[in-house]
Amino acid sequence: MAKESGLGWSTCSIDDSSGTARAIVNDFTNISFATPRGVQDVTGIDKSAYERLLLLADATFEGTGVFNDASNMSHDVFKTVSSTSVQRTVTLTVSGQTLANEMIFTDYPLTRAASGELTFTVPGQLANGSVPTWA
Incomplete structure (x- = not known):
């Protein structure tokens, strides 16, 4: 393995409330995850x-x-956070390395900045007791 930048993520997929994985990597401007x-x-x-x-x-x-x-993009995925209690698979893939976890999302706040930007920030936490493991 070589040192790499964080540019060019392969995928970031998150299940919608029906359990269908949606590749919404293009909607994210910043991602952080910790184990x-x-x-x-x-x-x-x-x-x-x-x-x-x-x-x-x-x-x-x-x-x-x-x-x-747009259909099957970030708002479709997160709009049910406040009305459903479902675990969602979050799959991160970077340079062939994959981390998939069952998570619960606890909020979907939208922010409209003074400049007109409309953004969101979604926090997720481990849901099912499985140890996070990179594959």
Whole structure:
């Protein structure tokens, strides 16, 4: 593997509320995702440095994008966030490396800036207890 920039993402697909994956990578202007692990401090009083145990794995996603109400694009995917309680598969593929997680989305806020821009930011969190694993 070589060092790479974040340019030219292969895919970012997110299920709509019916479970159909939609490739909405073109609607996003910024994506962040994390796969943190919890830690437990188990340091004894006989130590001069921390001892820790790894705990549960997690995953988070946040996508910021431009409003697009074309069929099967971002608005079609996220407009049901407030009215449905469904898990959605989020699949990120970068240079042949894929991370797919079942996530819940908790909000779909739209922002109309003073300049006229209409954007959204959607936060997602791991939903099903499966450890996030790159393939």
